[in-house]
Structures are given as structure tokens and as C-alpha cells.
Amino acid sequence: MAKNKTAYVCNECGQDFPRWQGQCSACNEWNTITEVRLGSSSAKRTHQFSGYAGQTSNQVQTLDQIDLSELPRIASSFGEFDRVLGGGIVPGSAILIGGHPGAGKSTLLLQTLCQLSESMNALYVTGEESLQQVAMRAHRLGLPTQKLRMLSETSVEAICDIALNEKPKIMVVDSIQVMHMADIQSSPGSVSQVRESASYLTRFAKQQGIAVIMVGHVTKDGSLAGPKVLEHCIDCSVMFEGDSDSRYRTLRSHKNRFGAINELGVFAMTERGLKEVANPSAIFLSREEASSGSLVMVVWEGTRPLLVELQVLVDNSAMANPRRVAVGMDANRLAMLLAVMHRHGGLQMSDQDVFVNVVGGVKVSETSADLTLLLAMVSSFRGEIMSPELVVFGEVGLSGEIRPVPNGQERLIEAAKHGFKRAIVPKANMPKKAPEGMEVIGVTKLAQALEAL
Numbered sequence: 368m369a370k371n372k373t374a375y376v377c378n379e380c381g382q383d384f385p386r387w388q389g390q391c392s393a394c395n396e397w398n399t400i401t402e403v404r405l406g407s408s409s410a411k412r413t414h415q416f417s418g419y420a421g422q423t424s425n426q427v428q429t430l431d432q433i434d435l436s437e438l439p440r441i442a443s444s445f446g447e448f449d450r451v452l453g454g455g456i457v458p459g460s461a462i463l464i465g466g467h468p469g470a471g472k473s474t475l476l477l478q479t480l481c482q483l484s485e486s487m488n489a490l491y492v493t494g495e496e497s498l499q500q501v502a503m504r505a506h507r508l509g510l511p512t513q514k515l516r517m518l519s520e521t522s523v524e525a526i527c528d529i530a531l532n533e534k535p536k537i538m539v540v541d542s543i544q545v546m547h548m549a550d551i552q553s554s555p556g557s558v559s560q561v562r563e564s565a566s567y568l569t570r571f572a573k574q575q576g577i578a579v580i581m582v583g584h585v586t587k588d589g590s591l592a593g594p595k596v597l598e599h600c601i602d603c604s605v606m607f608e609g610d611s612d613s614r615y616r617t618l619r620s621h622k623n624r625f626g627a628i629n630e631l632g633v634f635a636m637t638e639r640g641l642k643e644v645a646n647p648s649a650i651f652l653s654r655e656e657a658s659s660g661s662l663v664m665v666v667w668e669g670t671r672p673l674l675v676e677l678q679v680l681v682d683n684s685a686m687a688n689p690r691r692v693a694v695g696m697d698a699n700r701l702a703m704l705l706a707v708m709h710r711h712g713g714l715q716m717s718d719q720d721v722f723v724n725v726v727g728g729v730k731v732s733e734t735s736a737d738l739t740l741l742l743a744m745v746s747s748f749r750g751e752i753m754s755p756e757l758v759v760f761g762e763v764g765l766s767g768e769i770r771p772v773p774n775g776q777e778r779l780i781e782a783a784k785h786g787f788k789r790a791i792v793p794k795a796n797m798p799k800k801a802p803e804g805m806e807v808i809g810v811t812k813l814a815q816a817l818e819a820l
């Protein structure tokens with residue numbers, strides 16, 4: 368009698384454990400560990416890819432014997448999508464696109480595949496929407512529909528069998544949460560089904576040289592197996608973010624075996640589908656008039672600078688514990704900067720509510736926003752309106768010193784390109800020659816920056 372193997376896996380971080388426990392000892396989340404049936408241990412894997420293409424070999428080789436001739440990447444027809452993937456889709460790679468329902472993952476992939484099917488064999492597998500729904504959408508968006516091969520199927524084995532005959536160069540599986548494999552008992556969407564389906568599809572992609580793009584939904588409470596548990600088996604994990612009621616969506620890579628991570632692509636959702644935004648700085652900067660507490664910073668996103676507006680509101684608090692709210696920024700960083708402000712800037716805000724917002728739903732994790740945040744705070748506190756032509760960036764240390772950030776020169780050039788006339792930057796980021804038409808002020812201490820303001 369074959370014994371069923373079980374394991375316990377955390378839905379948040381993907382760590383597995385031999386027995387159940389209330390808290391994951393890897394990521395410290397509570398109640399995220401669920402039981403996973405790994406299929407029977409003695410039962411043979413009933414399904415094998417029959418047309419094994421032999422791309423991998425079992426021989427031991429030295430590093431320099433390995434064939435370096437890279438297959439050309441597939442251009443996805445969206446420049447922003449290619450940028451996030453590190454320059455296009457690598458043949459034979461497994462890519463996961465995660466995001467909340469309604470983010471536009473299906474739309475993005477349908478548009479991409481319709482364009483690609485003009486020049487290569489492409490297969491779109493839909494397990495969520497019916498074929499009619501997808502066809503209607505493609506028709507409404509005016510996409511080329513003659514060549515794209517469509518399949519409505521949720522069994523992973525069946526999909527791989529059909530793909531072996533179809534021989535597509537690229538295949539989309541929408542979505543991984545509805546896929547299932549025969550030798551796993553649990554229901555589709557459970558951790559074990561999602562994990563096994565994804566690793567099966569990944570192996571299939573590698574062995575057949577087919578680029579497989581999987582869609583994965585993320586839910587707020589994490590009750591479904593989120594893409595987190597898949598991250599170690601796939602090659603690239605990109606997140607499609609943005610509320611369904613906002614116009615702009617951002618695509619960001621969290622893992623990429625073929626390029627840099629944290630690269631950002633910006634799209635706009637229109638009634639004619641997704642359009643890429645080639646110059647994102649322009650959309651985050653549409654300010655009617657300057658106001659107090661609002662200041663523009665230059666953050667570094669992947670391989671390019673991005674101008675983003677930061678807003679701060681400082682207001683008398685009616686509460687014993689004033690509120691500190693940061694949207695699009697780390698709240699701990701805000702608390703730290705408030706302390707620096709008090710000690711080294713001489714500004715007491717312990718009786719003030721402080722609200723911080725990064726405009727356009729952008730998330731800033733970079734330290735270059737520190738100085739911008741402090742100066743915007745001062746502006747709001749004093750009710751002074753700052754020049755709309757001022758741009759600020761720089762890291763602030765705990766002793767009130769202003770530290771340099773990488774790529775200072777490129778940031779200044781980008782700001783000058785958008786018509787900014789003055790910049791307050793760390794002294795070490797001062798260029799030898801300021802960009803044309805721009806006055807650059809270098810500072811080393813917080814007090815100096817306040818003076819320059």
C-alpha cells in the first residue's frame with residue numbers, strides 16, 4: 368500500500384515543515400501553514416513528456432565547455448514589459464505574473480500574445496474565462512485574432528500534451544490557481560496543487576524550450592496559495608499592481624534570473640486596453656500649482672530615474688498620540704526622520720499629526736526620498752509654499768548628515784529635462800558641471816538644507 372507523503376507549507380514564504388505549527392518560524396506569520404499532500408511516494412509518475420527535446424544533458428562538463436550561444440529573446444511588443452523582464456522573454460523560461468484580480472493581467476497577456484502570434488506560434492490557455500469571453504475582449508480591443516491558438520483547459524497534463532503537438536514558442540496559462548494535476552488529491556487553488564502544477568509547467572518549459580507565462584492571483588488574506596510559494600521554482604516573478612479604479616498600473620519584477628530586479632514598467636488602462644507609458648515622470652508630475660508640503664523628488668527605479676511628487680500634511684493633533692501615516696513609504700522611516708528633524712533641525716512635531724503621501728500610487732523604498740520628505744515636512748509645518756521648480760533628493764543619516772545616493776548625475780539630468788531650475792542634493796552628488804539651466808546646491812548637514820530652502 369503506497370503511503371501518502373505530507374508536508375506543511377507556509378503560504379506566505381513557502382517554507383516547509385515536517386509537522387503543523389501555529390506560527391511560521393521562517394517569516395513569523397501566524398496561521399499561514401497548511402497541509403500539502405505530495406502524491407503517493409511509490410506510485411510512479413504516470414505522466415512524462417513524450418517528445419523530450421533533450422535540451423538538458425546529464426553529462427558532467429566544465430564551465431567553459433557549456434554552450435554560451437544564447438537564444439535571442441522574444442520581444443513582447445510592449446517595451447515596458449520587455450524592460451521589466453530584463454530585455455524580452457527568454458525562450459524556455461517560466462514567468463509568473465502576479466496581481467490582484469482585476470489588475471489587468473489577462474488583458475496584458477492577451478494583447479501581448481495576439482501581437483506575438485503574428486510572427487510565431489503562440490498558445491493561450493484559459494482556465495478562468497470562457498473562450499467566448501476572451502474572443503469578445505480581443506475583438507473589442509481590435510487585436511489581430513487570426514493566428515492566436517486558444518485552449519480552454521484546466522488539467523496540467525492535458526495542457527502539456529496538447530502543447531507538445533502544437534509546438535508553440537510561447538504559452539500563457541491563465542491562471543495557475545485553477546490548474547490541477549491528477550495525482551494530487553486536494554482541490555485546485557490549494558497550496559499543493561498550485562505548487563505541483565507550477566513546478567510541472569516549469570519543467571515542461573525548460574525541457575521543451577517553450578516560454579511559459581503563468582498568471583497567479585494574490586488575495587488580501589492569503590487564503591489561496593499566493594505566488595510566494597512558487598517563487599523558488601520559476602525564473603521570473605513580476606507583479607502587476609494598481610487598483611482597478613485607478614488608471615495607472617505598474618509592473619515590477621521581484622525575481623529575475625535574466626536581468627535586474629525592481630525594474631518598473633508603467634501602463635495605463637484605457638477603454639482600448641493597456642497602453643504603455645514611455646515617459647512615466649510626466650504623469651506623476653501633473654501639478655496645477657505649487658502648494659505647501661508638496662515637493663518633487665527623483666527616485667531611482669531599476670535602471671532609470673523617475674520624478675515623483677511627495678506630499679506631506681502636518682496638522683495640529685487632537686489626540687494624545689498624534690498620528691503618523693505614510694502612504695507609499697515605510698512608516699518606520701518616517702518615525703526615524705521625525706526624530707532626526709527634532710534633534711538636528713530643531714523642529715518639534717510631537718503634538719502634530721503627520722501624513723505622507725507619494726502621488727500616483729507609487730511605492731518608494733529608496734533612501735533618496737529622506738531629504739525630500741524632511742523639507743516637505745518643514746514646508747507644510749510652516750505653511751510656506753515652495754518653488755515649483757525645486758527638486759530635492761538625498762539620504763539623511765541619524766546624526767543629521769546628508770549622504771550621497773547612487774546615480775546623482777542621471778537624476779539631475781532627468782530633472783533638468785522636465786524643466787526644474789533648482790536642485791538641493793547631497794554635496795557628494797554635486798556634478799562637476801551642472802545641467803544647463805539648473806542651479807545645483809550641495810549640502811552636507813540638515814541645517815544647511817533648511818537654510819538653502
Ligand code: TYD
Pocket residue numbers: 466467468469470471472473474475504508611636637638639640641
Ligand atoms: P483583467 O485583465 O480581466 O484582470 P485580471 O486578469 O488581472 O483579473 O482586467 C480587468 C479589468 O480591466 C477590469 O476591471 C476592466 C478593466 N479593463 C479596462 O478598463 N479596459 C479594457 O479595455 C479592458 C479589457 C479591461
Ligand code: MG
Pocket residue numbers: 472473474495541
Ligand atoms: Mg484574468
